[in-house]
Amino acid sequence: MKYRLCVAAALFALSALPAAAAEPLVLSADRTQLLSVSTPPGAIVIGDPFIADVTVQGQQIFVHGRAYGETDMIILDTEGNQIANFEVMVKERENDATVSVYKAGKRYSSSCMPDCQSIVRVGDDPSHMSAIANTFNQKQNLGQGRSTPTTVAPPPPADGAAPQ
Secondary structure: OOHHHHHHHHHHHHHOOOOOOOOOEEEEOOOEEEEOOOOOEEEEOOOOOOEEEEEEEEEEEEEEEOOEEEEEEEEEEEOOOEHHHHEEEEOOOOOOOEEEEEEOEEEEEEEEEOEEEEOOOOOOHHHHHHHHHHHHHHHHHHHHOOOOOOOOOOOOOOOOOOOO
């Protein structure tokens, strides 16, 4: 009975302590921020990995903004003790050279530095994003020595007759 009272008193005392406040971490979509921690992390937990993601290299943590929104990130050491707690907010970049065009309720983005080129941004029209992504993939394949399949029409016959 005495043991149960001690446990209950300890739990009551712990519940009265304020929870460690999460530090704010604000970053832009499609950007990375570097964090350094005092000991190598054993685990990193992100509430919503669609909003933010991490890459770990030793005691450095690269936090990547994936999409607009808010989530949390908890960093634990190899013993399972909390090293840090962050409230992550991913927002749209400010003061950049991006131009958004709205047409019939759809958004199309371009980066203008100084010439405008189409880019892919979260929130753009899906068909526009797909077309731009396909173009980037074709360019990457060509750069790596892989050609992309193309359809080539056969040449017309030399005598001018229609092909059979």
